[in-house]
Amino acid sequence: MPESAPGSVSWDDSLSLPQDSITPPPPAILTRLLRKVYGNKAAVDGLNLTVPSGCFFGFLGPNGAGKTTTIKMLMGLAPPTSGTMELLGLPMPEQAETIKANIGLVPDESLLFDHLTGLEFVEFVGRMYKLEREVARTRARELMTLFELDGHPRKLISEYSKGMRKRVAMAAALIHRPKLFLLDEPFEGVDAVGARLMKDILLDQVRRGATIFLTSHVLEVVERLCTRVAIISSGSLVMEADMAELRGASETLEDAFVRVVGAERTSESLDWL
């Protein structure tokens, strides 16, 4: 995070969770036998996941594997069919309000408000996290400048490009200095400069002790940023490993991904292609 501009508000007022200073922090995310069924299909099937606190965690999987459903369950957007979840050491949904106060979310696009400008949306999110109006407004302005979204102050989110929408969602996720980030494809459609900026900010957040739970299809990004990865396929966890282990096994993340997901298909069977 860059230094605050003169006249900017302090960012050192993050919400604190009750925590013993001697014992190690609980896992940022802990799920046990988490299951979500749609119709007769299990989108997530008995997911046991442990995301250590302060970790940059990559959650990978092919399309329809259950990544977004998992994030939706973690945020309380979709109630699980069965299983338990703990976020930041607190049970979800029992302690939902406290948990949500400490989470920054970059969701799929449906949760943005199309008829607000980017600045209005980020300020709105800040106020939903109980920041004073002036604080929320000042931080929103700073974030819009940081993400280079301040050039078109009257532009509505509905008029934003895909990359701009992701950037505004990321700005909104940062405004209350959360302890845990749930990021659903945050780099999708973002240009190289924007992606670099977002990566730097996220790495800064990990350095200050935040945990990042990231889903992405861009394996190179995950490989470079994440310290630990898990791969989900057809709703079940098929691999969980430290990136250091993978690097030690001289296997790229792409190789490991294709191996465990079993998706080595080629276009050779289509003669016309």
Place this chain on the structure above:
Amino acid sequence: MLLQLRAILWAQWRTLRNFYPRGHYTSLVFTVVMSALWYGMVATGATGVGILFSSPGRLAIVERVLPGGLLLAFLYWQIVPIVLVSTGASLDLKRLIVYPISHSRLFGLEVLLRFSTGVEMLIVLTGATIGLLLNPAIPWWSCLGFVPFIATNLFLSVALRQILSRWLGKRRIRELAIFGLVLVAALPQLYFLAGLPDWARQLINRFHFPWWPWTMAAQVVLGRPDLLVIGVLAGWTAAAFLFGRWQFERGFKFDAEAERATVTKPLKPAGLLERLYRLPAMLLPDPLGAIVEKEIRFLSRAPRFRLVFMMGFSFGLLIWLPIAYRSGSDSSSAFASNYLTFVTLYALLLLGEVSFWNTFGFDRSASQLYYLVPVPMAAVLVAKNIAAAIFVFLEISAVAVACTLLRMPISASKLVESYAVSLVMTVFLIAIGNLSSTHFPRPVNPAHSWRSASAGRFQAMLLMIYPIMSIPIVLAYLARYAFDSQLAFYGVLGFSLTLGSLIYWVAMESSVSACVQRKEKLLATLSQGDGPVSA
């Protein structure tokens, strides 16, 4: 708590403020004028109530009418919004659930938003309150009796909305629920035309109960409260609160996505329906055939379209039926002898909302595709028109079958006449529809079974367009009446069809040109979404 509630209301205000100044002045002016007319009428009524309640000499009348008046207010608050297929402004919980805001706060905000479903009643009750305060024969505190009555209404309104939302979120039940509600809308007309049947009178008498909230509230308002009355009224309010809170909580646990999920079945060979879907592609060359097939598949799967299609041959039939039976005693009456044509034309008007006026608004992602694939926009519009015409034909056939089942007298000549009249009307509707679809597009969620599908500005224009488009039909009937000749009737219809085809051709040119010139605006409009509070 206040910080968050203020933030939500602020976001909604900004949403509205951002929406109107961007080229929506006409609809804003239209909305303001219509609202001023409607609420002016309500305010006049409220003034009348205030004058009645302020006069000590008319206390006997007030005593007689107050319980019934409060019952009407209760029914208006709870039922009219549903009958009008509108649930007012409400929180879009999906967008707010990710923030650390407690359910009880959201409930509080939702209760406040319920005022939006009964603003008219609030105005009338305000008139009554002012009247009571001015009446020296009634103690000043008596108007406080309205407070628990209003609270009861708001809490029940929340519960009702939640129940309705869950019904609408369920597969299969959704259309049936809306269909049932819409049929309920026909009941008042049936009542006024046919009267209340004996069994209904007996049922109402059997449920006579002196402790209803409106009766209790009337007791307090008339300055005659005792502990029992106050206790019962408070009990109603508490019960309504608990019921509303319970239903609101159930709304949080409801997973619409899971409810709508389909059960995956193994692939079966193409059935009859699948073969019907493929029929246009067998008769028409691609890309026309492909787009017609896609339109038929899409529309028949869109809940909003299915509902309107069903209403055409059920609701339409039901609301015109009492008039037909009444005038049926005089078999020569114009309505009785042309009943089938009346109902089919009414079905066409209903179908217009989903078939003609906003053809790009339903399938928004497909609209983008049409600009990307090498298909002329004229072919896209023609394909959409063919699909609409197919559904019009099916609708008329369904109306005819329903009439036959109800043993309405339908001759072959009347059936042909209905098809002919509908054909002419359809050509005009489609021609104007192409223009409105390209000039007044509106983003519509095809999964929502209610709310208007066409743009507000265009709805105002429809008030003029419908009568003008009916002129050729009226002229045909006048020709038959004047010359007492079927030949004259069909001659005028034939001329109208030629004229309609010419208008269609000219409108097509203009629509295609608008598609090209307004491409960006059209796509931008169709990609818009909602704010935190949806109306």
